[in-house]
Amino acid sequence: MGIDNILLxxxxxITPYNLMVAVxxxxxxxxxxxxxxxxxxxxxxxxxxLTFRMPPTSAIILLTSLYWxxxxxxxxxxVLFNIPGEPWSVATTFDGYPLARKGQGAQALTAAFSSSFxxxxxxxxxxxxxxxxxxxxxxxxxxxxxFAIQMLTFSSFVGLGGSDPxxxxxxxxxxxxxxAVGLDIVTGQLRLTFGLTPLMTGFDFIVxxxxxFGIGEILLSVEEGLKFEGARTKMNLRVVLDTWKELPRxxxxxxxxxxxxxxxxxxxxxxxxASFMSYAFARRASKHPENFxxxxxxxxxxxxxxxxxxxxxxxxxxxxxxxxxxPTAAVMFGGLIIWGLQPGPMLFKEQPEFVWGLIASMYTGxxxxxxxxxxxxxxxxAILRIPFAILTPFIVLVCAIGSYAVHNNMIDVWYMILFGVxxxxxxxxxxxxxPLVLALVLGDMAESALRQxxxxxxxxxxxxxxxxxxxxxxxxxxxxxVLPAINTWRRRESRLHAxxxxxxx
Amino acid sequence: MRAADIxxxxxxxxxxxxxxxxxxxxxxxxxxxxxxxxxxxxWLAVVVIAHTAAILVQAVRKHSTEPFAxxxxxxxxxxxxxxxxxxxxxxxxxxxxxAGAVYLFFYMRLVGRHSWASVxxxxxxxxxxxxxxxxxxxxxxxxxGPLEAWLGY
Numbered sequence: 125m126g127i128d129n130i131l132l133x134x135x136x137x138i139t140p141y142n143l144m145v146a147v148x149x150x151x152x153x154x155x156x157x158x159x160x161x162x163x164x165x166x167x168x169x170x171x172x173x174l175t176f177r178m179p180p181t182s183a184i185i186l187l188t189s190l191y192w193x194x195x196x197x198x199x200x201x202x203v204l205f206n207i208p209g210e211p212w213s214v215a216t217t218f219d220g221y222p223l224a225r226k227g228q229g230a231q232a233l234t235a236a237f238s239s240s241f242x243x244x245x246x247x248x249x250x251x252x253x254x255x256x257x258x259x260x261x262x263x264x265x266x267x268x269x270x271f272a273i274q275m276l277t278f279s280s281f282v283g284l285g286g287s288d289p290x291x292x293x294x295x296x297x298x299x300x301x302x303x304a305v306g307l308d309i310v311t312g313q314l315r316l317t318f319g320l321t322p323l324m325t326g327f328d329f330i331v332x333x334x335x336x337f338g339i340g341e342i343l344l345s346v347e348e349g350l351k352f353e354g355a356r357t358k359m360n361l362r363v364v365l366d367t368w369k370e371l372p373r374x375x376x377x378x379x380x381x382x383x384x385x386x387x388x389x390x391x392x393x394x395x396x397x398a399s400f401m402s403y404a405f406a407r408r409a410s411k412h413p414e415n416f417x418x419x420x421x422x423x424x425x426x427x428x429x430x431x432x433x434x435x436x437x438x439x440x441x442x443x444x445x446x447x448x449x450x451p452t453a454a455v456m457f458g459g460l461i462i463w464g465l466q467p468g469p470m471l472f473k474e475q476p477e478f479v480w481g482l483i484a485s486m487y488t489g490x491x492x493x494x495x496x497x498x499x500x501x502x503x504x505x506a507i508l509r510i511p512f513a514i515l516t517p518f519i520v521l522v523c524a525i526g527s528y529a530v531h532n533n534m535i536d537v538w539y540m541i542l543f544g545v546x547x548x549x550x551x552x553x554x555x556x557x558x559p560l561v562l563a564l565v566l567g568d569m570a571e572s573a574l575r576q577x578x579x580x581x582x583x584x585x586x587x588x589x590x591x592x593x594x595x596x597x598x599x600x601x602x603x604x605x606v607l608p609a610i611n612t613w614r615r616r617e618s619r620l621h622a623x624x625x626x627x628x629x
Numbered sequence: 630m631r632a633a634d635i636x637x638x639x640x641x642x643x644x645x646x647x648x649x650x651x652x653x654x655x656x657x658x659x660x661x662x663x664x665x666x667x668x669x670x671x672w673l674a675v676v677v678i679a680h681t682a683a684i685l686v687q688a689v690r691k692h693s694t695e696p697f698a699x700x701x702x703x704x705x706x707x708x709x710x711x712x713x714x715x716x717x718x719x720x721x722x723x724x725x726x727x728a729g730a731v732y733l734f735f736y737m738r739l740v741g742r743h744s745w746a747s748v749x750x751x752x753x754x755x756x757x758x759x760x761x762x763x764x765x766x767x768x769x770x771x772x773x774g775p776l777e778a779w780l781g782y
Contacts, residue, residue, distance in 0.1 A: 174767045290680045290687070294641060297676045301648055304670050313666040316651050339713070346709050347702040513741020518755060520713045521729045525759065528725065529769050537717050545710065552697065553634055571669045579663040 133480030149189025157197020170526030219423030243433035283604030303567020340547020385433025402430035724774030
């Protein structure tokens with residue numbers, strides 16, 4: 125049965141039209157990944173309106189290819205320009221940029237792209253094997269289980285996210301509050317509109333993503349007065365082949381990166397810690413840990429494998445449970461709803477062509493992606509040599525168009541500017557943005573799951589502990605929520621640190 | 630940084646209070662058929678107020694002399710923010726394509742000080758390309774103004 129499904133998927137993914145869509149998606153995605161202020165999440169958000177008229181399968185292939193492209197693009201800026209385009213490429217700069225400075229940029233990039241590919245391939249194989257099983261399990265879930273899983277999603281931001289736990293919780297609650305603005309779908313009452321007509325339709329998370337990540341990021345980068353000083357690189361087949369001969373030596377690092385990436389990746393916010401963990405493990409296991417940070421190829425392999433495996437793994441909860449694992453997955457999740465599909469376990473029963481086409485396109489997309497970026501690195505790197513005063517207004521204009529096109533409504537463009545300023549302030553004050561966006565996307569679903577659960581139990585919160593699956597998930601979620609407090613308490617006990625809660629770093 | 634932290638936390642707390650008041654107005658208890666409309670917002674507001682209070686305490690205790698943004702940084706941010714807001718405002722009257730062209734033109738010329746030729750070429754070609762992609766190719770209509778009407782769109 126499994127083979128049939130994946131063959132069906134390839135049948136869908138390898139049509140000339142869908143292959144063309146994948147190529148366009150990867151090219152655009154790589155550009156987006158290289159450009160400052162445009163990352164995977166808002167790139168996908170801006171292009172979403174263009175997919176409204178496409179068949180859903182081609183649309184999701186376009187958006188996922190864009191995402192793979194953005195992941196590859198992030199590696200280019202990290203290695204050549206020492207600018208991590210995304211938080212999970214920070215660890216790639218540690219050794220990637222020193223290598224580029226030593227004139228080995230081409231080797232570093234080859235290693236980065238190849239490791240990305242290996243990580244993605246590994247995660248895709250695991251998704252192919254486990255997604256149907258997980259979806260089958262999820263079919264048995266009721267509202268209490270779904271609410272518990274959503275709590276687990278948000279608790280992992282608090283417990284593992286790395287930002288100030290207090291600020292993470294505030295971000296989550298704000299996202300849920302923004303989601304509640306407008307019509308209450310259960311009772312039909314208007315909420316939090318204060319009699320203002322524009323507020324009646326609520327806040328669209330696509331606009332929030334474009335504002336928070338796009339405009340906010342632009343404001344942050346102009347503040348730093350960015351000047352791009354990139355290392356030049358010459359890419360040719362010989363370097364690529366020579367590097368490939370060297371890479372099998374690091375098979376342990378690859379394997380570790382794959383597992384860490386996948387394990388961390390299907391939990392929200394997992395890609396960044398995964399890349400750092402993989403880097404740290406590689407350094408610890410290395411015979412020459414002192415070379416790390418000075419331009420060690422293994423130091424590029426480790427974080428890139430894990431980050432890309434995690435990026436792909438973030439798709440798993442979206443298609444099986446209906447819960448996006450990252451802001452980018454959240455935008456795709458929104459896309460699914462707009463295209464008239466219900467994200468979640470029913471996809472495997474009702475839309476096998478869509479879901480298997482998507483999974484098959486993960487194989488084809490990453491393969492096309494690695495070939496394209498290897499072939500066109502100089503072209504993509506040249507984008508960063510465009511003067512900033514040309515890039516900035518262009519990106520702002522693109523963001524404005526994307527926000528408008530979601531609902532053909534000017535108020536959304538104003539919201540975009542507003543979210544941009546909020547994103548800038550929040551970023552500077554270390555309020556995490558990803559949980560806010562996820563809460564905004566999942567708000568309605570989480571609320572109705574909670575209300576339905578409470579109706580089932582006549583108002584008793586114990587329902588989340590009485591059902592076995594829900595109980596396990598709820599307890600895990602509670603553990604993550606209190607984890608920062610436990611850590612603070614333990615630190616205070618051992619008197620290693622100052623007796624205050626950890627400040628945002 | 631400390632002042633900005635305190636200000637932001639206070640604003641968010643105020644927001645929490647507003648939401649709380651609204652939730653109480655809507656009713657946050659058990660209605661005839663389950664939790665009332667204000668039930669979820671009520672608890673969210675409580676969470677926001679409690680946690681912003683904790684952030685406030687943290688921020689007040691912390692001593693930091695690092696500014697939120699230097700004068701120069703703030704100036705750079707405003708040179709992006711104001712023209713962008715102006716473009717959005719003008720879009721209401723002259724459509725997105727013309728407003729976009731004007732915005733690109735002024736930003737590249739006044740902030741970037743690029744040559745007239747490249748500024749004119751870019752600020753015309755980008756909106757035209759956008760027009761072709763959105764209106765013609767993907768059939769996504771964007772706001773249009775008098776110029777497009779005069780051209781027959």
